[in-house]
Amino acid sequence: MQEELRHQIALTQIPQIGDIVAKKLLGHFHSASAVFKAAKHELENIPDIGTVRAAAILEFCDYEQVDREIAYITQNNIQPVFYTSVQYPQRLRHCADSPVMLYYKGNADLNAGRIVSIVGTRAPGDYGRTVCAKLVEDLAAHKVTVVSGMAYGIDIIAHRQALLHGMPTIGVLAHGLDRIYPPQHKGTAMEMVENGGLLTEFLSDTMPDKQHFPMRNRIVAGIADATVVVESGLKGGSLITADIANSYNKDVFAIPGRVGDPHAAGCNELIRTNRAMLITGAADLLQAMGWDHHHAPKSQLNPQRELFLTLDEAEQHILTLFTGNDEKHIDQLRRESHLPGSQVTSLVLKLEMQHVLRGLPGQKYQVIN
Template sequence: MSSEYEDLLLLLNIVRLSYDKQYVLYEEIGIRSIKELRESLYNLPFSRSIIEKLSKRIDKTDIDKYKDRLLQLNIHKVHYTDLDYPENLIHIQNPPPILYYKGILEKTFNKGVSVVGSRKCTDYGKYVCEKLVRELSYYKIPIISGLALGIDGIAHRAALDNDNKTLGVLGNGIDQIYPKSNRALYSKMESNGCIVSEFPLGSDPKPYNFPQRNRIISGIGTGVLVIEAQEKSGTLLTATAAGEQGREVFAVPGNIFSQGSSGTNKLIQDGAKLVMNVEDILNELPYEDSILQTQCKEEINEELSGNEKSIFQSLMISPKNCDELCFEKDMAISEVLEIITSLELKGLIGMIGDKYSILK
């Protein structure tokens, strides 16, 4: 992409020209530079008022100063024609022509799971979110969310706590932190994850920005997991966008008497995949078993003996009790108990309910 075309896309992003009109300019008309835009401005197929507003905004914009600001803040950008642009986003409706980002925008996010839910989640929602994100992290499946309060922040933190990659999609300019209480999380994700925004620098977190950014949360990965949501909420808008984009939609069931779970329960009624454990997610997504096993085992293989690896790998597939492990591995109960004790002491497994489950 030429520098003139890059500057044109940057200018159109700064002046907030709608995406459908942007595509008319460079896909239908073939405008490839700011100079060409200025020369053809009053011949564009837009209303007079839009052209006049666009002209005023262009005159007020200093592209060089804006690019200097990006450099000062260590903010990167990727264009929709670049090889580094998230592959899954190319195929959604109105993909953002430019994404600003901090951190490392890795291609592995295309295999990620988006985790969304209520800003005012319950202890149950927090527990479920941490558990499922921790288990997805065993398989090194990246976690995507919106860096908001509640489930979003819990999902990001759980991913980071389990040495997993996580990506946050903002509804404001990437130079602004919203909510302010997430400042520490924002800083940590700059260093150990990635933060993206389609909005130009200085954009405030306006209410109408969030439905727009939700299509990126749902579109950048392979599926969306909903944990606690009311029937009329931004979370359900994200789930709706996911369905329209052909992504898998997963929902955790909740209390039928709770408004906070009315949306997730309705999603399940409407056909979303009911999630009770991580296998319910893995079984529906296009992951190869060999890849999952490699991703989650590469860090622990050196720590475990042969039988410990065998038991640990079995529990990674699903929680089991002692009798089930004895039958599956054809081992004496004393031998299984000895291995389980060793894995517990290493902090790798624990008893949840009446079965042993992975903890790390």
């Protein structure tokens, strides 16, 4: 287990290997350890790997940094959450560029039934502060987990209101878990660890550099069922988060504001361009998501049935191996399908990302009915 963790962290530190390529490697080799033990010619023959990336994998040697990180997360009760783990946020897992490794400190469920990301300007007006506080307060009775980015303004208001009303709240960081940025939010962060959590893709000692914030924003967008922009100018991280959420086919909502108010310009533009649905409060959000008393939660709906119409012959073949609610190990699927092992792994991963198959502990899978 320790060897696999070393290789999981190492896989994220190879300069030429990003999250998307790393997932292709995992789809072929099934584990991080197997990637590093592969022969050069085997690596080179994988699509999108080639000689340069194969050499980067085989030449990686910075295990000193990897071991320091393992020691740090062990000493500080930080949970490494790898892409193939059942603890990995399943909503985020289905996003193409999701991080291969996450580091988590807290007790909130990353796969809670209802998760809403709330974002907005770092310098809200009285209107934005009031609306944000009321929105969170009114969601408290509906078992919603609140996610945001720990920044000044709307982010920290959302986190603090969630804590005030006993709601789990998760802060996504643009740096390592050995620091809190901005430092003024350290007290709130400590409370969140006790009723929520802190989540990042970055190793300890990673500074909150400018380029890390858009990376942070994709986690904020991807981990939630919906993103709400409370107050925003025409530029900024909250609009980036909204656009990322749209690219993931997530629900995006915005609170409207007065025409001409620079604090509301971003929200109004999202609504005007149909990139966000107008809501005036929690009731609108709950109704749109099917979380009010008159609708079944979205998690109980079955949108997958339409997807079967778009499956190709190989994907349909994999599905014919399942009977009812039975569970099948990946090795069993390889044997029964009579297809190459790497192809089966790729097909299963694709079906899982399409919400047709559900990944279970122990590399088992089940059809989602």
